[in-house]
Amino acid sequence: xxxxxxxxxxxxxxxxxxxxxxxxxxxxxxxxxxxxxxxxxxxxxxxxxxxxxxxxxxxxxxxxxxxxxxxxxxxxxxxxxxxxxxxxxxxxxxxxxxxxxxxxxxxxxxxxxxxxxxxxxxxxxxxxxxxxxxxxxxxxxxxxxxxxxxxxxxxxxxxxxxxxxxxxxxxxxxxxxxxxxxxxxxxxxxxxxxxxxxxxxxxxxxxxxxxxxxxxxxxxxxxxxxxxxxxxxxxxxxxxxxxxxxxxxxxxxxxxxxxxxxxxxxxxxxxxxxxxxxxxxxxxxxxxxxxxxxxxxxxxxxxxxxxxxxxxxxxxxxxxxxxxxxxxxxxxxxxxxxxxxxxxxxxxxxxxxxxxxxxxxxxxxxxxxxxxxxxxxxxxxxxxxxxxxxxxxxxxxxxxxxxxxxxxxxxxxxxxxxxxxxxxxxxxxxxxxxxxxxxxxxxxx
Ligand code: PEP
Ligand code: MN
Numbered sequence: 001x002x003x004x005x006x007x008x009x010x011x012x013x014x015x016x017x018x019x020x021x022x023x024x025x026x027x028x029x030x031x032x033x034x035x036x037x038x039x040x041x042x043x044x045x046x047x048x049x050x051x052x053x054x055x056x057x058x059x060x061x062x063x064x065x066x067x068x069x070x071x072x073x074x075x076x077x078x079x080x081x082x083x084x085x086x087x088x089x090x091x092x093x094x095x096x097x098x099x100x101x102x103x104x105x106x107x108x109x110x111x112x113x114x115x116x117x118x119x120x121x122x123x124x125x126x127x128x129x130x131x132x133x134x135x136x137x138x139x140x141x142x143x144x145x146x147x148x149x150x151x152x153x154x155x156x157x158x159x160x161x162x163x164x165x166x167x168x169x170x171x172x173x174x175x176x177x178x179x180x181x182x183x184x185x186x187x188x189x190x191x192x193x194x195x196x197x198x199x200x201x202x203x204x205x206x207x208x209x210x211x212x213x214x215x216x217x218x219x220x221x222x223x224x225x226x227x228x229x230x231x232x233x234x235x236x237x238x239x240x241x242x243x244x245x246x247x248x249x250x251x252x253x254x255x256x257x258x259x260x261x262x263x264x265x266x267x268x269x270x271x272x273x274x275x276x277x278x279x280x281x282x283x284x285x286x287x288x289x290x291x292x293x294x295x296x297x298x299x300x301x302x303x304x305x306x307x308x309x310x311x312x313x314x315x316x317x318x319x320x321x322x323x324x325x326x327x328x329x330x331x332x333x334x335x336x337x338x339x340x341x342x343x344x345x346x347x348x349x350x351x352x353x354x355x356x357x358x359x360x361x362x363x364x365x366x367x368x369x370x371x372x373x374x375x376x377x378x379x380x381x382x383x384x385x386x387x388x389x390x391x392x393x394x395x396x397x398x399x400x401x402x403x404x405x406x407x408x409x410x411x412x413x414x415x416x417x418x419x420x421x422x423x424x425x426x427x428x429x430x431x432x433x434x435x436x437x438x439x440x441x442x443x444x445x
Contacts, residue, residue: 001246001251004253007280008244008253008277010276010280011237011274011276012273014272014273014276015269015271015273016237016272016273016274017117017266017269017273018117018118018134018266018267019236019237020131020134020138020150021131021150022150022152023150024152027152028152028155028238030152031152031153032155032238032241032242033242035155035159035242035243036242036243040245040256041111041112041162041163041166041230041243041256041258042166042230042254042256042257042258042259043256044247044249044250044252044254044256044282045249046229047254047259047283047284048282050105050107050260050284050312051283051284051311051312051313052311052312053103054105054260054284054311054312054315055312055313055344056105056311057344058311058312058315058342058344058345058386058388059342059386060386060388061102062103062104062388063096063100063102063103063104063105063388063389063390064104064105064315064344064346064389064391065093065096065104065105065106065107065389065390066108066109066260066389066390066392067088067089067092067107067109067391067392067393067394067431068085068108068109068110068113068393068395069085069113069395069420069425070113070393070423070424071114071135071420071421071422071423072110072113072114072161073421074136074157074158077161077165079168081396081397082110082168082169082172083168083172084395084396084428085108085394085395085396086108086172086173086177086178086228086396087183087186087396088394088428088431089106089108090173090178090183091183091186091187091190091431091435092431092432092434094180094183094187094206095187095432095435095436096435096439098202099202099438099440100439100442100443100445105389106226106227106228106229107230107231107260108229108231109232110165110166110169110230111162111163111166111230111232112158112162112230112231112232112257112258113232114135114137114158114162114232115134115135115137115138115232115233115235115236115239116133116134116235116422117235117264117266117267118132118133118134123143123148125143128143130145130148132148133148135236136157136158136421137154137157137158137236139151139154141421155239158239159239159243159257162257166230169228170228173225173226173227173228174225178224178225180210180224181214184206184210187206188203188207190203191204193406193429195406195429196433196436199433199436202440203436229260230258230259230260231259231260231261231262232257232258232261232262233261233262234257234261234263234274234277235264235267235274237273237274237277239257240255240261243255243256243257244256244281250282253280254281254283255278255283259284260285260286260315261278261283261285261286262285262287262317263278263285263286264288265289268287268301270297270300275304275305279304279305284312284313284314285305285313285314285315286315286316286317287301287305287314287315287316287317288317288318288319288348288351289316289317289318289320289332290319290351290352291320291325291328293328295331295332295334295335296335298316298332298335298336299335299336299341301314301316302314302336302341306341306343309340311342312344314343315343315344315345315346316336316344316345317346317347317348318332318346318347318348318376319347319348319350319352320352321352321353321372322349322352322371322375325372325375325376326375326378329375329379330379330382333345333379333380333383333385334383336385337383337384337385344388344389345376345385345387345388346390346391347372347373347376347387347391348390348392349368349369349372349373349376349390349392350391350393350423351423353365353369353372354423354424357411357414358411359414361401361411361414361415361418362420362423363403363411363414363424364403365402365404366403366404366405366426366434369402370434370437373390373437373438373441381445387441387445390434392426392434393424393426394427394430394431395419395420395426395427396428396431397417397419397427397428398417399417399420399425399427400413400417400418400427401419401420401427402424402425402426402427404430405427405429406429406433407429407430
């Protein structure tokens with residue numbers, strides 16, 4: 001046990017990036033101790049179950065859908081907003097299940113996605129410079145000294161917000177809200193909108209499939225519940241480490257803040273603290289890979305994070321950019337395939353496609369998002385590997401943060417309802433449209 005704990009804390013001696021400077025370290029210690037004494041948010045058995053399902057996806061027998069906010073907020077953890085996000089993910093999942101003819105593993109970027117990496121430690125407006133906003137688990141978004149000062153009591157607020165979010169996720173997905181026929185009826189509303197006429201054909205086919213299941217006597221009681229997992233970027237070590245517990249069944253450490261933990265593009269140095277920490281926990285692990293990733297780096301990450309080549313252990317989330325994916329991804333796929341390893345390959349078509357408008361909005365074009373997804377499928381088809389999932393920033397609300405889609409949001413339209421504190425999200429309609437387009441790609445496989 002001591003050995004396990006020593007290994008788990010080896011990251012403390014390694015170079016670490018993107019951590020806040022807390023003004024009061026004694027207070028951080030107190031909060032850490034409190035976090036460590038609070039109940040786990042997820043259970044090790046669920047985490048193992050998810051790893052198994054991700055293994056299925058890596059082998060080409062399932063598909064992963066992961067979606068949610070770039071940065072969750074405390075105020076955004078309302079019943080309505082959580083419900084709308086779950087609803088959107090479930091609606092997308094039905095379309096993808098049809099397109100893939102395979103189980104879709106559903107995961108929210110939810111119930112813990114509170115910490116953000118930033119390109120600069122500070123932000124200057126006029127002649128005032130303050131610490132950058134690092135997500136509500138660290139500091140506030142308002143540009144005042146008080147709000148931007150890192151406050152450790154936010155770690156506890158994040159835990160409790162995650163707990164109540166997860167509670168509602170469990171209630172909605174186990175309590176009848178996720179009934180397949182209900183979710184399907186919401187999708188009919190989407191397809192009936194004249195703007196979405198091009199998806200009518202597939203919507204009709206899904207409708208026939210559901211009717212067929214009913215006629216054939218499928219057990220719809222069973223289809224009332226779905227398993228819904230959570231994941232977030234494991235960035236803030238003062239949260240992730242106290243949430244890590246030794247499982248009494250196996251003696252292994254699990255980060256119980258979420259089922260799935262990923263390491264971001266900015267903190268994935270092979271010899272850095274984050275990669276070392278996640279190498280010691282039993283959760284399924286994701287690593288974001290940007291366009292400068294070399295085959296050697298991908299192979300070294302596999303050796304460090306998945307030396308046993310365990311199905312579902314490691315997910316590579318590629319975020320290359322629409323203009324780069326067709327060159328950048330195939331060499332990685334080739335090298336990993338040749339090594340015999342089989343990580344789960346997921347596309348994040350958001351983070352390589354951001355830009356700012358002249359009016360100062362951070363945005364992405366829906367068409368670029370779709371183009372990156374297509375490039376992802378093309379690369380896998382060419383190399384003979386499995387395109388195993390999609391990771392998107394989305395909300396169930398009718399925000400105007402990304403350009404385009406069937407509602408044709410334009411630059412002037414962004415101002416109508418731009419709510420994200422960080423990166424722009426697909427809105428409800430854009431998310432469903434993306435699901436139909438991904439389903440078309442899945443049908444082609
Ligand atoms: C994110 O997922 O919000 C993010 C910061 O991504 P990346 O690490 O890929 O830049
Ligand atoms: Mn983001």
